[in-house]
Amino acid sequence: MxxxxxxxxxxxxxxxxxxxxxxxxxxxxxxxxxxxxEREKYLVKQKRELFEKMLQYLKEFKNKKEFKEMFAHNETVKICIGKWGTELMPKGMPYWSMVLLDKDGFLYYKQGYKFMHGNLTKLTLDNYNMLTYEYLRNVYLCFKRRTRKNNR
Structure with a gap:
C-alpha cells in the first residue's frame, strides 16, 4: 500500500x-x-513616416527648376532598381523592382522578372505597403542622391 x-x-x-x-x-x-x-506596428509606423517624408520631399523638389531639367528628354526617370523584400519573392525566381518618377511628380513601381512582366503601378498611400521598409528607404535615398547629382 x-x-x-x-x-x-x-x-x-x-x-x-x-x-x-x-x-x-x-x-x-x-x-x-x-x-x-509591437515590432510589426513600429515598422508599419516607420514605413508610413518614411513614405510621407518622401512625398513631402518630392513635393518640394517638384517646384525647382532641376525637376523640369530631369524631364527635358524623358517622360519618366528611373529612381531605383533593386530586389524586393524576401517575403515578396517567389522561390527560385529573382523578382526585381524598379521605381520611376514621371514628369507630373508621381512615383510608379514596376515589378517583374527583368521588367518584362508587370505594369507600372502608381505608388500611393494605399499600396506603398507592397514595398518593404528597406526597399522604400532605398528608393528614398536613391531619389535624394539622384536629385543632388542634378543640383550640381
Missing amino acids: KKIIKAIEEYLEREKKYLKRQIKEEVEYKNKIKEAE
Missing part, C-alpha cells in the same frame, strides 16, 4: 513539474508574440 501511495506522490510531483514547465513555456511564447506584434 505504501509503495502505491509513494508511486502516486512521485507521479503527481512529476506532473506538477511538467505543468509548471508548460506554463512557463506558454508565457514565454505569448511574450514573443506580443514583442513581434
Whole structure:
C-alpha cells in the first residue's frame, strides 16, 4: 500500500513539474508574440513616416527648376532598381523592382522578372505597403542622391 501511495506522490510531483514547465513555456511564447506584434506596428509606423517624408520631399523638389531639367528628354526617370523584400519573392525566381518618377511628380513601381512582366503601378498611400521598409528607404535615398547629382 505504501509503495502505491509513494508511486502516486512521485507521479503527481512529476506532473506538477511538467505543468509548471508548460506554463512557463506558454508565457514565454505569448511574450514573443506580443514583442513581434509591437515590432510589426513600429515598422508599419516607420514605413508610413518614411513614405510621407518622401512625398513631402518630392513635393518640394517638384517646384525647382532641376525637376523640369530631369524631364527635358524623358517622360519618366528611373529612381531605383533593386530586389524586393524576401517575403515578396517567389522561390527560385529573382523578382526585381524598379521605381520611376514621371514628369507630373508621381512615383510608379514596376515589378517583374527583368521588367518584362508587370505594369507600372502608381505608388500611393494605399499600396506603398507592397514595398518593404528597406526597399522604400532605398528608393528614398536613391531619389535624394539622384536629385543632388542634378543640383550640381
